[in-house]
Amino acid sequence: MVRDVRLHDTVLRMRELLLERGVTLTPGHADADAGYEGPGAHAREAWEPFRTVAVEPEFDPVEADGELQEVESAGFLFEAMFSEGWPVRHGRRGMPPHYELMFTRQFDMDGEMLGLFFTIFVPPADELRTLRASFFDESDPEPDDPEAFVAGAQAWIAQVEADPAFTVPMTRHQAERFQFTIDAIA
Secondary structure (H helix, E strand, O other): OEEOOHHHHHHHHHHHHHHHOOOOOEOOOOOOOOOEEEEHHHHHHHHHHHHHHHOOOOOOOEEEOOEEEOOEEEEEEEEEEEEOOEOOEOOEOOEOOEEEEEEEEEEEEOOEEEEEEEEEEEOOOHHHOOOOEEEEEOOOOOOOOHHHHHHHHHHHHHHHHHOHHHHHHHHHOOOOEEEEEEEEOO
16 A cells, blocks of 8 residues: 555645636645546646646655655556446446546556546547547656656657647537546556
């Protein structure tokens, strides 16, 4: 079990940057373990804080499994696709059809993977049905080279921002909502 991880602060940093922009988030209180949700009208604004915190290269060691472990970068993942949605099940809310943009900043701690997940949900539209993207950047340099890390992260961001699976929904459609959290990567 991982505790006292500075990477959880990425959620709080993203929250702070959004609040500075006047974006209302749920829940309204600061909690590094929380999943935050915001209105779709601010999805583009939420992309900027994600970009900011995702490229920060240095993280403090954490206590995991009774010992101090280094937090290493494990890359970036972008996925975008149309989803037919799913019904309400076992007390969990359902999801209508939608287009989903998913961004993950991954962290590795001696084989245990955590990620800063940021997702934007866009209402269904015919032009979005065939748009898909999935690319992972794992070209992380050595932890002792933060400038190279930032350059690699910025290259991944540029790749995301140039892909039609990002540009079409972000420039032609109003998102319904966005959410972000830190969670384990299965």
